[in-house]
Amino acid sequence: MSHNASDAGDRAGVTRVRVRLGFLVASFALLLVVGLSLPHAAAPDLGPRGWAPGHLLPFALDPALVTAAMWTAYVLGAAAIVLAVTGSGGRELPRPVVAVLALLAALATPFGSGDHVSYAAYGRILALGDNPWLVSPNTWRGGTDPVVSRVEAPWTEEPSVYGPFATLIQGLTSHGGGDNLRQTVWLWQLIVIASWLAVRWALRRMLPGREARIDAIWTANPLVFSVGVLGAHVDLLATALVVLAVWAAHRHAGLGGAALAGTFAALAVSSKFTYAVVLLALLLAFQRRRLARGGVLLASTAVVAGALQLWAGPNVYDQIGRSAKAVALASPWRWFLEAFNGGPTVRSLISALAAVAAIGFAFCFFRLIRPHRESTVGARALAWLVVLTGAYALAAPYSLPWYDVIVWAGLPAVGAAAVAVVDLILLARLWIMTMAYTPGRVLGMTPAVEDVTMTVRTQVAPAVLLAVWAWLVRSAGRGGSRQQPADRPEGSAPRR
Incomplete structure (x- = not known):
């Protein structure tokens, strides 16, 4: 290859990296504007902020503008991922950049659904001694509670569909947030952000040499960041527990590692039932001592998940059957x-x-x-x-x-x-x-x-x-x- 051809290829590669970086910056910026602005069609009003962060941007986006901003962010974010996976694969993110993203996510108000309000409601019902798997938000205490009454349609008549571990965490955030919805949601956001960081931490230890791909696919992925982190969904907590289960089996070769993996798997299953898929993935991945390790994995999962099930009662999965x-x-x-x-x-x-x-x-x-x-x-x-x-x-x-x-x-x-x-x-x-x-x-x-x-x-x-x-x-x-x-x-x- 001639020097001219080589130089042209290098310039094209540099241009590609710069274009991808521009797409990423614009995508994240648009998403953060949506999350940091006043309540709008994508983000429910969480009421007085109490000691939690408030809205940093003193304006609200009208429905058309917020929709356009989110759609533009998703198009640019998807284009950046295409450039990463079809080109150089992206670059590893410096720690300060990851820290800034986490901080800004903590300052934003969740958007993209009203699910985080439902989480706060189910946690409060549990924290105050009632059963969130039997009680619907619109009937609990006459529909006058300052947190539970804020659940939005179409979920006002729906008891919790989430497992006992996720609901237990939601109950703890309710104890911390009290009767202030914004405080309760903010504590839940911290759980979600920690889960996002935990996935990155575990992946970097299981896949050495792929740090750039991990950041291109996970950390600097605007679509995952939006629906998972900025959306504050329970799926990110369950995903972190799944990845930690895999990390435990990877890090510890013996039966102890299988037991630890089973514990994390049980917590994932007890957050959202469909995450039981991690058990099948691990069983398929085991090679040496497959029978022994698989048995310990399943036994530890059954013990931990069973204990949580006994604590929560027999109605935990009623909603799953009704919504199947x-x-x-x-x-x-x-x-x-x-x-x-x-x-x-x-x-x-x-x-x-x-x-x-x-x-x-x-x-x-x-x-x-x-x-x-x-x-x-x-x-x-x-x-x-x-x-x-x-x-x-x-x-x-x-x-x-x-x-x-x-x-x-x-x-x-x-x-x-x-x-x-x-x-x-x-x-x-x-x-x-x-x-x-x-x-x-x-x-x-x-x-x-x-x-x-x-x-x-x-x-x-x-x-x-x-x-x-x-x-x-x-x-x-x-x-x-x-x-x-x-x-x-x-x-x-x-x-x-």
Whole structure:
């Protein structure tokens, strides 16, 4: 290659890095403006701030502006991720940058849904001695409590769907926040931010040599940062517990490591039941002493989760059974439901078809990723998480953008042979879901904004997701058989 060609390639690489950095800065800036401004269509009013941080920006965004800001941030953020995964892979973030992002997230007000208000309500019901799995917010104490009465539609009549550990943490934040909603939510935000940092910490220890990819996929990912951290969703707490379970099995080779992994797994399952997927991922990742380690893993999970279940009582998972056949507006399955006029039989058929689709998508992801038998147990388990949770997120009739957080926590483990296609398929899914659920609340929108956003949610998103399904199947069929095993993290030796 001539010097001129080499210089041109270097200049193109530098330009690419600068463009990506510009996209990231603009995306994060827009998201933080949304989070730091006064209450608006994406962020419910949390009332007096008490000793918690207030709104740093003295203006409110109207519904059209907040929607445009979020959509622009998601487009720029997705473009930055495309540049990272198809180019140099990004750069490792300096610690001060990570600290600044965490600080700004702590100063922001959660947005994108009203779920954090529901968390505060369930925690307060528990903290004051009642059962959040039996009592709905609009009936508790006559609907006059200063925290619980602030729950927003459509969840005012719904008891808690979350597990005992997550609800216990919510109860602790309620004890700290008292009868002030903003204080309670802020303490919950600190839990979520700590979870986001814990995932980064654990991934860096399990995947040495991939620090830049971890930051490109996880830490400096505006879409994950928005729906997980700035959205203050319980899914980020559950994801951190899952990743810590994998770290425990990776760090400690013996049965003690399996027991510790089972403890973290139990806490994840007891936060949100679907996170039991970590058990299957670990069982598939174990090689040496698979039977013994698997037995200890399952036994410790059963003991810890069982103890939490006994403490919480028999009604913890009532809501899961009642909501099992829900179909989201942005799901392709919604078209199927409406085409046949709904009804219990159609919903049951959709559940069955979705289960078959999830198995098929998992097989497709397996062909593309092929978790490496010679890599570390942590890398294998994380890759299996991508296979399993990626398939579930794509196939589930009821799925929301923050359900993808666990997928992206495992994605840094996927090796270079499969990186581009898997990253881009999952990015397409996360991007269209973030666009579909903007601003995210059912309150505070003008009719014109509601019409536009509902068109994206009910018409554009299902069509894009159908295209993503086809893309995954085609990629697995054409390229899966030619994929090489996922690469071992640089600088690491095979373990267990």
